[in-house]
Amino acid sequence: NAGVTQTPKFQVLKTGQSMTLQCAQDMNHEYMSWYRQDPGMGLRLIHYSVGAGITDQGEVPNGYNVSRSTTEDFPLRLLSAAPSQTSVYFCASSSTRTSEAFFGQGTRLTVV
Amino acid sequence: RKEVEQDPGPFNVPEGATVAFNCTYSNSASQSFFWYRQDCRKEPKLLMSVYSSGNEDGRFTAQLNRASQYISLLIRDSKLSDSATYLCVVNRGGGFKTIFGAGTRLFVKA
Numbered sequence: 001n002a003g004v005t006q007t008p009k010f011q012v013l014k015t016g017q018s019m020t021l022q023c024a025q026d027m028n029h030e031y032m033s034w035y036r037q038d039p040g041m042g043l044r045l046i047h048y049s050v051g052a053g054i055t056d057q058g059e060v061p062n063g064y065n066v067s068r069s070t071t072e073d074f075p076l077r078l079l080s081a082a083p084s085q086t087s088v089y090f091c092a093s094s095s096t097r098t099s100e101a102f103f104g105q106g107t108r109l110t111v112v
Numbered sequence: 113r114k115e116v117e118q119d120p121g122p123f124n125v126p127e128g129a130t131v132a133f134n135c136t137y138s139n140s141a142s143q144s145f146f147w148y149r150q151d152c153r154k155e156p157k158l159l160m161s162v163y164s165s166g167n168e169d170g171r172f173t174a175q176l177n178r179a180s181q182y183i184s185l186l187i188r189d190s191k192l193s194d195s196a197t198y199l200c201v202v203n204r205g206g207g208f209k210t211i212f213g214a215g216t217r218l219f220v221k222a
Contacts, residue, residue, distance in 0.1 A: 033210070042116075042199065042214035043156070058209065090155055092210075098144035098203045101210060103155035 002026045006091050006104030013081040013111045021076040021107050023091030031094045032074040033058070033101070034066065036087040043090065049074055081111045114214070115139055118200050121216035129190045133216050135183040135200030145176055146201040147185045150215065156199055159185075190220045 007022045025032065033048035035058075045058030049068040063085060065077040074093075078085060088108050092101040118135045125131050133147075145162040160167065162174040162183055173186040183200055200213035 035212070040214060043212040045209060045211070048209070094210075100146065100158045100161070101156075101201075103157070105155050 004091055004093055004102050004104040006089075006107055008107060009105065010108050011110070013078070013109065015081060015083060015111060017078075017081050019078050019081065021078075021089055021091070021109075023074045023076065023104060024072050025074075025091075025093040025102070026072065027093060027095070027102065028071060029093035029095050029102075030071070031096065032068065033092050034064070034074070034076045035090045035092065036060065036085075037090060037106075038087050046076065046089075078109075083111045085109065086111045113138060116200055116202050116211050116213040118198075118213040119216050120214075122219055123216065124219045124221065125190055127190055127192060127220055127222055129220075130186065130188050131190055131218060132187075133185040133198050133200070133218075135185075135213055137181050137183070137200075137202045137211075139202070139204050139211075140181065142181075142202045142204050144203040145183055146203075147172075147174055147183075148199040148201055148212075150197045150199055152196075156212075159198070187218075190218075192220050192222060194218060195220045 004025045030051045034046040035043040037043045047066040049055045091104040094101045147159040148156040149159045150156040162176045166175045171188045175184045197215040197217045199215045203210045
């Protein structure tokens with residue numbers, strides 16, 4: 001069972017570079033979201049989507065863009081990487097607004 | 113003040129001990145509540161949902177007090193394999209916004 005698949009698992013970027021973190025789910029979930037996890041901060045919501053074509057900002061959206069062209073895919077784009085974006089990024093999906101979230105394995109991003 | 117706050121930990125307990133984690137949330141419109149477990153360098157996974165009536169799953173008991181905006185998790189007869197970080201999670205009303213606490217790390221030692 002694939003569940004939620006994130007790629008890449010590890011990435012090193014130079015300041016100013018852009019890149020896209022990929023996220024795909026095969027559970028036909030309407031709700032998808034991106035979080036970043038930093039030591040002592042827990043998971044913070046970056047952006048989320050309640051269905052194809054619909055996205056909204058979370059707690060820490062600056063420096064990130066998302067799109068949701070299909071139910072399955074929810075990529076996260078870093079526009080111009082900064083050292084402050086060094087973090088572990090998790091994509092998650094859930095079937096309803098209030099139900100359990102399933103997470104991908106995470107992407108460890110380092111910006112130098 | 114954070115919207116979801118947890119005991120900072122870490123908790124260091126011997127095998128067989130009972131350990132309790134506490135969590136408070138500030139948004140009274142919150143609608144659903146969970147405890148997740150996160151192993152080192154892994155993704156969070158659902159441990160259990162939390163209901164107002166309280167619920168139990170084997171050695172784990174979760175309680176919710178809506179009036180006090182307080183959530184708890186009790187682990188009885190701790191095992192070495194219970195060592196992990198436990199995340200309190202609250203889903204707000206009015207939209208899809210799931211808020212995670214910073215987590216409490218548990219170390220169970222032989």
